Amino acid sequence: MVSQINNTPPANAGNQVKKETVEQTNQRQQVTQQKQAAASPQPTAPQAKQDSVSITPQAKQMARLQEKANNSSGIDQEKVEKIKRAIAEGKYQINVEQLAKRIMQFEGEIFRKN
Structure with a gap:
């Protein structure tokens, strides 16, 4: 109690100061890491390749002929x-x-x- 009268911090006050300092240090490190992460370029995910199909003119003609044959009766009227x-x-x-x-x-x- 005498330490309180002389305005000196209590005996466990040093531990509180250290805890606050450690917490503040951790917070500063987290903020610094967040800033660095925001400033550094993010690795981009590889672009997904899009599949594509192209039909040759011969295949288009074959499809038309096949459709015509399917629609015909097979009899030369x-x-x-x-x-x-x-x-x-x-x-x-x-x-x-x-x-x-x-x-x-x-x-x-x-x-x-x-």
Whole structure:
């Protein structure tokens, strides 16, 4: 109690001063580190590569032809109409030899499969 009368700090006051000084030092170090981190250039993450696809003109043409084939019935309607007219007018000529050859080819293919 005598130390309080003479305005001298109590015995444990030195410990408080040291604690405050250590805390202040830690705070200053944190602020300094934050400033350094803000001032130093941040390492940038590598840019993600973007995938890209390019279609060649040939592939585009192939896609158009494939779409056209898918949309068609597979029957040449113009040719069918032409043959119908020729038959109706009596102008359609049947090549008997070619017909016989094709029938033989067809039957040969059937019997080879079995």
